Amino acid sequence: MDASLHERLNTVFVALRDLRFAKGRFALMGVVIVLITLLVGLLSGLTAGLGRQNVSAITDLPVDRIAFSDQHLSYSDSTVTQEQWRRWAATPGVSLAEPVAISTTKATAGSRSAAVSIFAVSPALVPEVGDGSVTMSVPAAEELGVRTGDTVTLAGRDLTVAAVRGDAWFSHTPVVWTSLGDRTTATVIALRTTGDVVDVPGTRTTTKDGSLDAIGSYRSENGSLQLMRGFLFVISALVIGAFFTVWTIQRSGDIAVLKALGASTATLLRDALGQALVLLTTGTLIGTALAAAVGLLVRGTVPFLLDPATVLVPAATTILLGAVGAALAVRRIVTVDPLTALGSAR
Amino acid sequence: MSLTLTDVTLTYPDGDSRLTALDHVTLDVPRGTTTAVIGPSGSGKSSLLAVAATLVAPDSGTVTIDGTPASGLSRGRLAELRRHRIGIVFQQPNLLPALTAAEQLQVMAHVTGRKPADARRKALELLDAVGLADHARRRPHQLSGGQRQRVNIARALMNDPTVLLVDEPTSALDHDRGAAVVGLITRLTHQQATATVLVTHDRSHLTAVDDVVTIRDGRLHEPDPVLEPNPRGGAEE
Ligand SMILES: Nc1ncnc2c1ncn2[C@@H]1O[C@H](COP(=O)(O)OP(=O)(O)OP(=O)(O)O)[C@@H](O)[C@H]1O
Numbered sequence: 001m002d003a004s005l006h007e008r009l010n011t012v013f014v015a016l017r018d019l020r021f022a023k024g025r026f027a028l029m030g031v032v033i034v035l036i037t038l039l040v041g042l043l044s045g046l047t048a049g050l051g052r053q054n055v056s057a058i059t060d061l062p063v064d065r066i067a068f069s070d071q072h073l074s075y076s077d078s079t080v081t082q083e084q085w086r087r088w089a090a091t092p093g094v095s096l097a098e099p100v101a102i103s104t105t106k107a108t109a110g111s112r113s114a115a116v117s118i119f120a121v122s123p124a125l126v127p128e129v130g131d132g133s134v135t136m137s138v139p140a141a142e143e144l145g146v147r148t149g150d151t152v153t154l155a156g157r158d159l160t161v162a163a164v165r166g167d168a169w170f171s172h173t174p175v176v177w178t179s180l181g182d183r184t185t186a187t188v189i190a191l192r193t194t195g196d197v198v199d200v201p202g203t204r205t206t207t208k209d210g211s212l213d214a215i216g217s218y219r220s221e222n223g224s225l226q227l228m229r230g231f232l233f234v235i236s237a238l239v240i241g242a243f244f245t246v247w248t249i250q251r252s253g254d255i256a257v258l259k260a261l262g263a264s265t266a267t268l269l270r271d272a273l274g275q276a277l278v279l280l281t282t283g284t285l286i287g288t289a290l291a292a293a294v295g296l297l298v299r300g301t302v303p304f305l306l307d308p309a310t311v312l313v314p315a316a317t318t319i320l321l322g323a324v325g326a327a328l329a330v331r332r333i334v335t336v337d338p339l340t341a342l343g344s345a346r
Numbered sequence: 347m348s349l350t351l352t353d354v355t356l357t358y359p360d361g362d363s364r365l366t367a368l369d370h371v372t373l374d375v376p377r378g379t380t381t382a383v384i385g386p387s388g389s390g391k392s393s394l395l396a397v398a399a400t401l402v403a404p405d406s407g408t409v410t411i412d413g414t415p416a417s418g419l420s421r422g423r424l425a426e427l428r429r430h431r432i433g434i435v436f437q438q439p440n441l442l443p444a445l446t447a448a449e450q451l452q453v454m455a456h457v458t459g460r461k462p463a464d465a466r467r468k469a470l471e472l473l474d475a476v477g478l479a480d481h482a483r484r485r486p487h488q489l490s491g492g493q494r495q496r497v498n499i500a501r502a503l504m505n506d507p508t509v510l511l512v513d514e515p516t517s518a519l520d521h522d523r524g525a526a527v528v529g530l531i532t533r534l535t536h537q538q539a540t541a542t543v544l545v546t547h548d549r550s551h552l553t554a555v556d557d558v559v560t561i562r563d564g565r566l567h568e569p570d571p572v573l574e575p576n577p578r579g580g581a582e583e
């Protein structure tokens with residue numbers, strides 16, 4: 001063992017030995033942490049996966065702002081006019097202004113059919129769209145069982161699949177991109193801006209990420225899932241706080257003895273916090289690894305998004321909030337009176 | 347002088363008035379000697395020890411540990427003074443349940459930030475000195491009451507204190523073991539040159555100590571001649 005590691009272990013001299021000695025109690029608490037992190041991890045992956053199935057067609061647009069009609073900040077109700085997207089294109093600070101007309105329809109190919117979201121756009125956003133040809137997202141192509149060159153029927157029109165690309169979803173349906181044709185209205189205008197811009201009359205803009213709340217199904221789903229996740233974080237912090245409160249009270253006799261023998265409060269706090277961190281980190285890592293493993297297994301059948309943000313961020317949050325709970329609990333070390341170590345009363 | 351109490355008065359709140367637990371107590375204990383303080387229950391023995399251990403600040407008077415006056419020091423400085431200069435042998439052994447006998451001593455090095463390897467060696471030396479060399483790996487529940495008390499004593503000496511404060515060390519032991527523990531304390535007091543105060547209400551083991559004072563109602567007295575433990579004066583070697 002190198003000297004610095006040895007020294008670091010020495011700062012939690014009592015803590016490590018307590019962990020070993022009271023194995024059962026700490027194992028129980030560890031299992032609780034593992035289960036909570038497993039739940040948080042699964043919920044995070046699911047929230048992100050479901051979220052992606054709601055909004056990825058929007059988040060993957062190569063733009064930074066979305067203009068709605070000023071009456072309806074909603075992807076289902078907004079209508080913008082050709083006049084408005086032309087004026088947006090001419091607005092200083094706007095390098096791209098492209099209309100997007102969104103609708104939902106049934107697509108069929110051979111004997112298979114599926115509900116899809118149609119994104120009618122110009123070739124500036126998706127190059128392969130044109131008269132009589134569409135670009136399919138990968139999930140849309142998979143559901144219909146089509147490949148490039150096949151034919152699909154959309155709202156009674158036969159169209160050729162010009163390309164299959166991207167994991168684009170909107171409101172839980174896979175996306176098909178078609179050409180805008182000679183439409184003079186669209187749902188929203190996708191904008192690429194450089195700096196602040198003044199809204200064209202009759203329209204209102206939000207950031208691309210801010211616009212996601214304008215998808216009804218996303219707002220309600222995401223809101224409740226995030227609430228659950230938040231509660232789990234709070235619950236884990238409270239459980240850890242409660243455990244370490246009881247633990248600290250139980251060992252307040254030992255703490256009084258160590259203080260009487262001259263241990264500084266800082267040393268004792270470091271020792272106790274180090275113990276909480278060892279327990280928290282171990283439990284969280286195991287729980288997170290389990291969540292990632294489950295996510296890998298179910299990824300094909302359940303919308304589960306497995307990436308660093310959905311796995312590591314909740315793990316870090318659990319550790320951080322748990323540490324706060326533990327810190328509040330072990331704070332009572334400060335008030336333990338070393339005098340109680342003297343005499344026969346303990 | 348290594349432990350000096352000068353005109354120390356300590357009172358506790360007692361209803362509307364105050365109860366005087368130590369009444370103008372003056373006590374000098376040189377290094378290498380053991381002073382026994384005997385007195386009945388409630389006479390102020392634990393209070394005297396608490397003041398000498400810097401765990402309670404007296405109302406008036408001064409406590410000087412190895413030349414350092416304890417009055418006016420912050421809590422942190424007092425803890426520092428305790429861990430470097432004062433060893434305490436508790437009435438109950440007060441061992442930490444999770445630690446082995448050797449670790450009970452090593453933890454003292456941990457609180458002073460001493461090198462772990464040195465601490466291990468020193469801990470084994472001290473356990474040897476109290477006759478527990480073979481029990482270094484035992485936890486408190488695997489030791490007898492007398493063995494625990496010896497670990498308690500060895501732990502107090504771990505940081506080479508100049509002042510050793512011993513609180514009723516024999517109260518949980520039978521007569522023979524009590525005598526052995528007092529003998530051990532006086533022997534280590536000579537060996538380690540500590541200024542030792544041994545507080546007890548038990549007069550039976552006092553033949554080995556260097557000096558005896560009695561305490562009654564918070565006041566120190568020289569003992570009655572009949573109680574003089576060692577008529578020749580000085581310690582039995
Ligand atoms: N924290 C306190 N608050 C109020 N009074 C106290 C406190 N501690 C001790 N006393 C009182 O001070 C007096 C001296 O108590 P102390 O504990 O020093 O006696 P003692 O000699 O150690 O007795 P014993 O042999 O029973 O342990 C007693 O009258 C006791 O009731």
Ligand SMILES: [Mg+2]
Pocket residue numbers: 343391392393
């Ligand atoms: Mg007492």
